[in-house]
Amino acid sequence: MTPTASPASEPATGAPVQADPLALALRHVHRAATELRRGTPVILRGTDTALVVAAAETVGGRGLADIAAAALAPAVLLLAPVRAAAVLQRPVPHAADEEGAVALRLPPTLLAPEALRSLADPTAERLLPEVPERVAAPALAQAAIALAKLGRLLPALVAAPATEGAADRLDLMQVAAADVLDYPTTAATTLARVAEARVPLEDAPEARIVAFRAADGGIEHLAILVGTPEKTAAEGGAPLVRAHSECFTGDLLGSLRCDCGPQLRGAIARMAQDPAGGVLLYLAQEGRGIGLVNKLRAYTLQDGGLDTLDANRALGYGADERSFMVAATMLRAVGVERVRLLTNNPDKIGGLVACGIEVLGREAHAFDPNGVNDRYLRTKAERFGHLLSG
Numbered sequence: 118m119t120p121t122a123s124p125a126s127e128p129a130t131g132a133p134v135q136a137d138p139l140a141l142a143l144r145h146v147h148r149a150a151t152e153l154r155r156g157t158p159v160i161l162r163g164t165d166t167a168l169v170v171a172a173a174e175t176v177g178g179r180g181l182a183d184i185a186a187a188a189l190a191p192a193v194l195l196l197a198p199v200r201a202a203a204v205l206q207r208p209v210p211h212a213a214d215e216e217g218a219v220a221l222r223l224p225p226t227l228l229a230p231e232a233l234r235s236l237a238d239p240t241a242e243r244l245l246p247e248v249p250e251r252v253a254a255p256a257l258a259q260a261a262i263a264l265a266k267l268g269r270l271l272p273a274l275v276a277a278p279a280t281e282g283a284a285d286r287l288d289l290m291q292v293a294a295a296d297v298l299d300y301p302t303t304a305a306t307t308l309a310r311v312a313e314a315r316v317p318l319e320d321a322p323e324a325r326i327v328a329f330r331a332a333d334g335g336i337e338h339l340a341i342l343v344g345t346p347e348k349t350a351a352e353g354g355a356p357l358v359r360a361h362s363e364c365f366t367g368d369l370l371g372s373l374r375c376d377c378g379p380q381l382r383g384a385i386a387r388m389a390q391d392p393a394g395g396v397l398l399y400l401a402q403e404g405r406g407i408g409l410v411n412k413l414r415a416y417t418l419q420d421g422g423l424d425t426l427d428a429n430r431a432l433g434y435g436a437d438e439r440s441f442m443v444a445a446t447m448l449r450a451v452g453v454e455r456v457r458l459l460t461n462n463p464d465k466i467g468g469l470v471a472c473g474i475e476v477l478g479r480e481a482h483a484f485d486p487n488g489v490n491d492r493y494l495r496t497k498a499e500r501f502g503h504l505l506s507g
């Protein structure tokens with residue numbers, strides 16, 4: 118740079134360079150989700166409304182004071198329908214839905230960090246001083262629930278319509294509700310290759326790892342290329358592909374609660390034996406997209422009698438929060454668009470096909486129950502429709 122040149126972010130005229138709008142939207146949403154994780158409120162903006170929200174799981178006295186200072190009307194608690202039904206101790210219409218938000222009035226006894234955590238978390242339930250009453254949900258409630266989920270927090274938020282100028286006055290971050298709702302799709306479409314290396318594996322000496330990062334700067338997804346799948350694809354063939362969602366407990370620690378560890382190692386070994394080679398997509402979608410902390414909570418609920426699907430719903434999450442658009446984008450980036458898919462899950466086939474990947478066939482990928490994961494595997498077959506034979 119010459120001494121007279123403008124900074125790299127500005128052209129010679131001095132006018133600011135227009136940042137990529139998609140990258141900007143992602144960055145805002147990512148920062149807003151991080152604010153919620155810290156217990157700081159953020160302001161969601163619609164076309165003509167604004168909602169100040171904080172996560173019930175993390176908010177403290179300071180955050181609640183900011184909400185009170187920003188609010189046009191008393192704060193309510195937003196919950197996913199299934200969690201709301203549990204708190205109200207009665208069915209709520211559409212409580213089986215995984216979409217939607219229910220609002221509860223927050224009397225002063227419940228507008229306190231401890232009580233809010235009890236309302237949010239079915240694994241931390243204590244006797245509440247009173248049962249709250251249902252009220253109409255404010256505009257943008259659905260985007261608030263979506264933002265908490267993106268932060269891998271319990272989908273439970275303190276919320277109030279915000280006054281004009283509250284963001285500047287209280288130094289709170291603002292984010293467009295539409296950007297929050299579009300985030301998963303936008304993040305998947307901005308994935309880019311950022312690093313690549315040869316990594317010989319015990320079961321697959323010819324392996325390479327390619328790392329992908331979305332424009333939000335969030336956690337990376339990995340593609341493990343075994344053998345020469347790109348060559349197979351270039352010649353019109355279909356390599357083996359597995360879309361494997363991250364499982365810290367199963368993949369890394371050898372947890373017996375699931376079948377992820379054997380599926381991961383088994384897929385790599387199988388690809389190494391296949392002349393067409395393979396691609397294992399290691400997707401940062403821990404716990405079917407609910408995150409590790411919530412998966413541990415789901416395990417606690419499963420030890421109390423719920424199965425894996427109902428445990429997710431009791432936390433306020435859907436049965437499966439994953440999108441396979443990330444997987445499709447990565448496959449396209451490595452030149453593989455026709456695949457033989459290693460899976461038992463028909464939703465993965467449908468998800469990839471919907472994103473333009475041609476699935477020529479399914480290869481069963483089932484391992485025997487281990488004495489601990491028997492119920493988990495049974496639930497996957499009975500309630501998720503997993504196919505357990507070729």
Ligand SMILES: Nc1nc2c(ncn2[C@@H]2O[C@H](COP(=O)(O)OP(=O)(O)OP(=O)(O)O)[C@@H](O)[C@H]2O)c(=O)[nH]1
Pocket residue numbers: 360361362363364365374375377380402403404405406407412415416425429459460461462465482497503
């Ligand atoms: N929420 C939740 N997630 C779990 C539980 N057990 C395992 N998981 C997660 O489920 C994901 C495993 O899914 P996959 O093996 O990729 O896929 P699948 O849906 O079982 O389909 P397959 O391709 O047949 O294996 C990982 O992210 C695990 O962390 C559970 O009890 N609750």
Ligand SMILES: [Zn+2]
Pocket residue numbers: 364366367368375376377378
């Ligand atoms: Zn697992």
